[in-house]
Amino acid sequence: MNLRPSLLMLTAAAAGASVLANGVSAANPAPSAPETRLGASIKQDFAQRDQEAARRARALELREQAARAAEQRLQAGGGAPQRAAANSPPRDANEERFSELARIYQAMRPNRAAIVLEQLEMDVQVEVARRMRERSTGLILANMSPQRAAALTMAMARMPQPQAPFPSAGGQRAKP
Template sequence: MIRRPSLLLLTAGAAGLAALANGLSAAAAPASSAESATRLGAAIGTDLASRDLKSAQRGRQLDLREQAARSAEQRLQVAAAALAKAQPASAGATPSGASGTGAVPADPQAERWDELARIYQAMKPKAAAGVFEQLSMDVQVAVAQRMRERATAAILAAMTPKGAAVLTMAMAKQPPASGG
């Protein structure tokens, strides 16, 4: 008779083989996970290095911008100091900063003429010409000399030929207005 192995013996053999296989897989698993951790670690390290590089580049750019701003500020301070030195010499007794623009007209009447010139330039040429011809010749000349050439030309074109000729002759005899 053939002896069959007992069920207990077969179960013990299977358990031994399973234990051996588990032991081998446990010994191989740390090496495999260490490899994947190394790849992951390398990817993270590469990402961090690229971020650090970009951050350093941004820092350098900001430093350069800051240096450029400081340089521009120094140039502006030098220019302002030079302007402040030149202004009292050219302005004489006029206090600096008396008006918001820094350009103080020598004659208060000149400011009024400039304002009238701006008003007539803003008007339509035909309407401005009708009023302009009724003004005294001195006022016409003073205002026309302070207007832009285009505006003066448009108003002269809208005036009567006689009025335009008289104003042109008067302007030709007058020296050009200063500051306008």
């Protein structure tokens, strides 16, 4: 028997060893070159983008849960919110107007709101100021002239608190 390997056998053995070596090197990669600033910056940008996407996905998920819960409450209630609104007394149109004016004056800068508020009738000033947040009212009073601020404060102190029901359309409020 001839024990001399043929050239074909030697080539096949070399190819097999090469495949084995490539497989081992792919499984255990060699240490890579040090990371560059550009590479680190790109990785950081990707990480921030992924965190932002996760935050937005969580916010959307919470909104969807809230919408589903509200829908279930509406279906379970069978229109109860509509009935409750029908049973409540209608809001006075003046109260609605004064509340809207209060929101407008709160949104303005205090120095500008003070100039305009000083020009209004005292009853309107009082009703608007009563519906504003205390801080906004204080800032506006601080920007008013001392005489007008004192007059508004005195009028607010004399008039009944807003919890008292408004008089009927034809009635006048009694001043003490």
